[in-house]
Amino acid sequence: MNVTTLFDTPAAASPPIDGALTIAGLSKDFTVGGRSLPVLDGIDLVVRPGEFVSIVGPSGCGKSTLLRLVAGLDTDFAGEIRLDGKRITGTDLDRGLIFQDHRLFPWMTLEENVGLALLNSSIPKAQRARIVAEHIALLNLAGFEKAYPHQLSGGMAQRGAIARALVTEPKLLLLDEPLGALDALTRIHVQTELQRIWLRQRSTMLMVTHDVEEAVYLSDRVIIMGAKPGRIRRIVDIDLPHPRERSLPQLHRLRDEILAELIQPVPTPGEPENLVRLPVREAM
Amino acid sequence: MRAHRHPAARVALGLLIPILLLALWQAQAEVGGARALAFVPLASIAAAFAELAASGQLLTDAVTTTSRALTGLVLGASAGVLLGIAMGLFRSVDRLIGPLYHAIRQVPLLGWLPLIGLWVGNGEAAKLLIVGLAAFYPTVLNTYEGIVHAERRNTDVGALFGFSRAQLLRHVLLPGALPLILTGLSQAIAFAWIATIGTELLLGAGAGLGATMSLAQAQQRMDVILVAIAITGLIGFTLNTLFARLRGHLLRWQPAIA
Numbered sequence: 275m276n277v278t279t280l281f282d283t284p285a286a287a288s289p290p291i292d293g294a295l296t297i298a299g300l301s302k303d304f305t306v307g308g309r310s311l312p313v314l315d316g317i318d319l320v321v322r323p324g325e326f327v328s329i330v331g332p333s334g335c336g337k338s339t340l341l342r343l344v345a346g347l348d349t350d351f352a353g354e355i356r357l358d359g360k361r362i363t364g365t366d367l368d369r370g371l372i373f374q375d376h377r378l379f380p381w382m383t384l385e386e387n388v389g390l391a392l393l394n395s396s397i398p399k400a401q402r403a404r405i406v407a408e409h410i411a412l413l414n415l416a417g418f419e420k421a422y423p424h425q426l427s428g429g430m431a432q433r434g435a436i437a438r439a440l441v442t443e444p445k446l447l448l449l450d451e452p453l454g455a456l457d458a459l460t461r462i463h464v465q466t467e468l469q470r471i472w473l474r475q476r477s478t479m480l481m482v483t484h485d486v487e488e489a490v491y492l493s494d495r496v497i498i499m500g501a502k503p504g505r506i507r508r509i510v511d512i513d514l515p516h517p518r519e520r521s522l523p524q525l526h527r528l529r530d531e532i533l534a535e536l537i538q539p540v541p542t543p544g545e546p547e548n549l550v551r552l553p554v555r556e557a558m
Numbered sequence: 559m560r561a562h563r564h565p566a567a568r569v570a571l572g573l574l575i576p577i578l579l580l581a582l583w584q585a586q587a588e589v590g591g592a593r594a595l596a597f598v599p600l601a602s603i604a605a606a607f608a609e610l611a612a613s614g615q616l617l618t619d620a621v622t623t624t625s626r627a628l629t630g631l632v633l634g635a636s637a638g639v640l641l642g643i644a645m646g647l648f649r650s651v652d653r654l655i656g657p658l659y660h661a662i663r664q665v666p667l668l669g670w671l672p673l674i675g676l677w678v679g680n681g682e683a684a685k686l687l688i689v690g691l692a693a694f695y696p697t698v699l700n701t702y703e704g705i706v707h708a709e710r711r712n713t714d715v716g717a718l719f720g721f722s723r724a725q726l727l728r729h730v731l732l733p734g735a736l737p738l739i740l741t742g743l744s745q746a747i748a749f750a751w752i753a754t755i756g757t758e759l760l761l762g763a764g765a766g767l768g769a770t771m772s773l774a775q776a777q778q779r780m781d782v783i784l785v786a787i788a789i790t791g792l793i794g795f796t797l798n799t800l801f802a803r804l805r806g807h808l809l810r811w812q813p814a815i816a
């Protein structure tokens with residue numbers, strides 16, 4: 275069985291029409307110790323169908339929170355999130371999410387874990403086993419169908435989670451540092467694989483990563499976020515055709531540019547740059 | 559230390575202390591006099607065993623007591639799992655039944671005997687009720703804990719794939735709670751077994767290991783009591799071992815602790 279047949283549909287050749295994400299005036303507060311803590315503030319973002327967008331930003335700036343909101347796991351926010359014009363009010367199979375940790379169910383084999391994603395899908399039951407097997411093979415996990423998650427290495431389990439997220443073919447795939455747990459070599463391999471899958475499936479991708487190199491290699495655009503509260507600081511276009519060569523000098527230049535931007539202190543309006551900000555001051 | 563891995567070596571090691579105790583027992587019996595009354599010589603115990611076995615009474619007792627324990631266990635534990643799930647899933651059920659459950663649980667099982675005697679008499683129903691309750695308490699508690707403390711990381715995945723409540727229960731909540739449910743069940747087995755012998759002792763009459771013990775006490779047949787005790791221990795041990803196997807199989811997805 276040739277695994278590539280799965281994605282060789284005629285539709286894959288033409289540009290995607292589905293999977294447009296619109297975020298407008300999105301704000302999110304958490305209540306911590308009785309006090310309201312703004313985590314996201316005035317996020318506006320439009321992602322085109324089939325676009326690959328990465329988000330980079332300091333730890334705690336609200337990247338995971340943003341993905342959870344888009345996934346529909348948390349519906350308590352201000353503003354609007356729409357997928358293809360439809361307002362998001364909860365989870366749906368048209369959106370997939372890969373968490374930073376694999377989150378495979380420990381009580382199920384790899385095969386059962388991937389198959390469970392199809393429980394409510396419209397794919398006929400007769401075809402599910404084949405589709406599951408194809409996705410397991412796609413992530414180089416053939417032979418481990420009957421393994422329980424604790425019998426897989428961290429990287430294998432994470433690839434299992436990617437297979438599980440892909441099997442439902444969501445219009446929009448949200449990825450929260452999906453490759454963070456992988457070693458450098460596997461990481462490069464899965465990045466290439468991810469790019470290949472994306473080029474075939476043409477679903478919209480929104481990926482959080484700490485790896486700027488990974489972001490510029492895979493994305494059409496890179497969003498740089500700032501913290502406290504989480505805002506979009508800058509959006510960098512990576513206007514290069516896919517698939518890309520890792521060694522492209524433009525990629526390295528863009529990486530350095532983004533890194534420089536990330537290292538820069540956040541300019542706080544109304545405050546002199548060089549003022550040492552004490553915690554007390556910040557709290558006010 | 560390697561030798562312990564060998565099954566035969568492990569069994570031999572487990573038998574070491576019991577054999578030493580038996581030797582000590584026999585030594586006490588041979589002191590004679592009043593001692594011999596409490597420490598019946600092993601030969602007399604063996605004779606009593608042969609007598610009880612030959613008459614068929616031992617088998618009848620063992621079967622009666624075991625099936626009584628298992629019936630009570632199945633009834634009590636299923637009710638317990640169901641109530642635990644309901645309390646874990648629905649806050650209203652928890653609020654409605656939780657306080658009552660925790661209050662009733664404080665009363666020692668045998669404390670209910672007089673009341674139960676008034677309600678349903680001293681027959682089989684009363685015994686099953688007590689045994690069932692013994693199995694019920696730990697199952698409710700552990701099932702409830704398992705369901706209520708379902709991990710967000712797992713329920714999120716269920717939400718992501720659009721699971722209904724029933725699907726979430728079947729594929730996420732119950733498997734996640736299984737380790738605790740099984741802990742509850744293993745306690746239930748131990749409690750149900752103790753409760754069975756206890757009710758038989760107290761409510762006497764009819765067949766059963768406890769009833770035989772109680773009768774033998776009245777007849778001052780220490781040897782018979784000891785045979786019944788030995789068989790009680792043996793069956794209890796077997797039940798536990800079998801359940802431990804089942805538990806290991808059901809939890810084969812857990813990483814080995816060793």
Ligand SMILES: Nc1ncnc2c1ncn2[C@@H]1O[C@H](COP(=O)(O)OP(=O)(O)OP(=O)(O)O)[C@@H](O)[C@H]1O
Binds near residue numbers: 333336339340
């Ligand atoms: N359930 C919650 N309750 C309260 N505060 C929360 C909750 N979840 C997240 N936060 C807070 O929101 C902020 C953003 O968290 P988030 O996990 O989105 O950050 P992040 O950008 O993904 O960080 P990292 O790169 O370290 O993963 C943090 O300050 C965190 O403390």
Ligand SMILES: [Mg+2]
Binds near residue numbers: 337338339450
């Ligand atoms: Mg995060």
